[in-house]
Amino acid sequence: MNDIRTIALVAGVLGLLAVATAVGQFLKRHPDRGLDPAAVDTFNLRLRGWWIMCTVLAAAFWLGTTATVVLFGLVSFWALREFITLTPTRKGDHRALFWVFFLFTPLHYVLVGLNRYDVFSVFLPVYATLFVLARVAFAGDYKRFLERTAKIQAGLVVCVYCLSFAPALLQLPLAGATDGGNFRLLFFLILLVQFADCMQYVWSRMLGRRLVAASVSSNRTWEGLLGSATSTALLAAALWWAAPPFEPWQAALAGFVVALMGFAGGMTMSAIKRDRGVKDYGTLVVGHGGVLDRIDSICFAAPVFYHLTQLFAGWGSA
Amino acid sequence: MLSPADTPTTPAPAGAGTHDGPSVFCRAAGLSLAALARLLSGASVRWIASQPDTCQRVYFANHTSHLDAIVIWSSLPQAVRELTRPVAAKDYWQRGVVRRWLAQQVFNAILIDRTDIKVHQSPVDLMLREIGMTKSLIVFPEGGRSVTGEIGEFKSGLYYLAKKRPDIELVPVHIDNLNRVLPRGEFLPVPLLSCISFGPPLWLERGEAKVDFLERARRAVIALKE
Known part of the structure; x- marks a missing residue:
């Protein structure tokens, strides 16, 4: 700093x-x-x-970097807890869930901490998925098999895999940037996501007419989405100097995409919550803050932002 | 066959516990286990129209998991916890050195032999003798862990407790989601979030029939579900 x-x-x-x-x-x-x-x-x-x-x-x-990775790992762990608590599982899923919580989630973050992009980018989506499928099959309960394994997998991908791209930004190789550069990149992402959330709310309240899906969310409108994406793009362009590899137009594009993804994350979590008949993940268990409510947009935006940055950084050095 | 030999040993360790009080090591183990249980079960504690108190109480709860007793125990404030003794099945908690040590020294549990209930040595009498005029109890009136997640019929022990000691407050407790943390037959926990709700105390009404009272108590636990 x-x-x-x-x-x-x-x-x-x-x-x-x-x-x-x-x-x-x-x-x-x-x-x-x-x-x-x-x-x-x-x-x-x-x-x-x-x-x-x-x-x-x-x-x-x-x-430092390690502490940040550990912090995000704990957030992932807690979010996954909320996700699985909310999703009905059967007894046959128990052993698979044990390994998901105590092996796959920590190990994934260890790989992120070691900056092994080649391994951590496939570890959860491929190997954890295969494991979960097989472990649930071995448990001998075939009832609604695909539905149950898909739930566990969705939780892993959203709460753990996607979120881990945020701390992974700290180790993204950037030409000519110092440590501070990577730190600003992560801060930039979180700032944009929060700003987009805010703008979505403001625009929806001011101009919102057409709901995206009334049955899923009663306050997310197309106007809010467009307004938030545009304002976030403008903010990102104004702050382009903060995020190392970006030209102003690249920053604007990143801001636009981050806003879209954040919105998509909010919609997705709303849909899950509606299906389970709760308003917040936090109200499910009184006294817990509802971590998942706070990070749903970051989860969706982080991997896209990571890969955009990687792409632009590649152009810059080429 | 084993039971007659077991019977005389029951009062001894419990008696030793009440005379000496737990050692520093056991208290530390108790504190850290309580913390671990809270962390693992992510238990949030709600007191609904009810307050923690050191007065003599019987906490009665639905039974879904081996963790039930320890999680209820650990969700009580420490001053209350030290006065509260879980009632547990002897056949489970006497097996193995660790379990026996935990039950006797750390939780100060009252172990009941489920296979050998006699008229002159009824569990209710044993419990009442053990708690004296100061301690509280944690009981699971369903008798065993429910398999379906439904709250089953209550056994009559709670009624006799209430009848013999009408001054004790009976506090309903509902345990939510703990059966998913550690289901029947599993030994590795999955750290989901659970919720422990304490309700307002109830007493046996004058002339209330056994069946009615037990059903009322069961309804009080179910009512805490929301």
Whole structure:
């Protein structure tokens, strides 16, 4: 965290958060401004989440790459816990789940930490999938076999595999960039995803007319999607200096795609939640924050962002 | 056949436990096991119209997993936990050195011989003798772990406990999802999230019939599901 661009990025974000917090507290104290108090509460709750996210990320970055990978590993573990808790499993899945939690998830993050892209990019999607299929078959319960194995696999891919591309950014080889460059790249991704989430909400509330799928989400609209993708692209272009391999237009493209993917992640998780009849993963078990609710968009955006960066970095060095 | 030989040994370790109190090592083991159980079962604890208290209570819960007793035990505040003794099946907890040590020294469990219930040595009398006028109990009135996940009929022990000691608060406890953490017949846990709900205490009403009381108690546990 020692170069000027990192400091500018972090200070900018902290400044924004501070202003937003002040506004949120002001609105809370003055409920007569004609704003929906529930919306203000949601806003304040979101802000609290971001403060926590920022603090934890800052601590992890400060401790180094390994600490960050471990942190994301724990987040994955917890998210997978929530995912599988919510999905009905049968007793025949028990042993497979044990290995999924205690072998495949940690081992995948070890591979990410060792920067073995060639191995970790196939480890979960291929080997864990084959293992889960076979282990459930060996357990002898064939009832709704494909449905059950697909659930475990979906949980692994979304909560573990996809999310791990975020810390993997820290080890992406970038020509001529320092450690700080990779750190900014990860920060950039998370910032864009959060911003896109926010913008989606704002645009949907202001202009939202056409719902994408009324049965899945009652507040995600096409206008919100388009507005959020455009605003995120603009923000990314304005911040292009923060993310090492990007030209402004490349940053804008990355921002646009990140917003689309984040939206898709939110929709997907909504669909799963609707199917299970809950509103938040957090309310499923009282007292737990609902990690999956917070990271669904990052999960979807991280791998695409990783590969876009890889592509642009390749062009830059060629 | 083994039972007659077992019977005299029962009061001895439990008696030793009440006289000396657990050693520092056992207390530390208890604390770390409680923490581990909480972590592994991701148990969130809810007190619904009810408060933790050190008064004498019988916590009665649905039984779904071997972890039930330890998770309920560990979700009580420490002051309450030290006064609370799980009731467990002797045939399971007497097997092996570790289990026996855990049951007797760490959880301070009251072990009941399920295969040898006699009139003059009824489990209810044993439990009441063991808890004296200070300790609380954790019991599973279904008798065994349910296979289907449905909460089965309650056995009559709870009724006799309530009848013989009408001053004790009977606290319903509902355990959710723990059967998926460690199902029957498995020994490796899957760390899903579970939920322990404590409900408002109930008592045996004057003149309430056994069947009615047991059904009311069972309904109180089911009501905590939501």
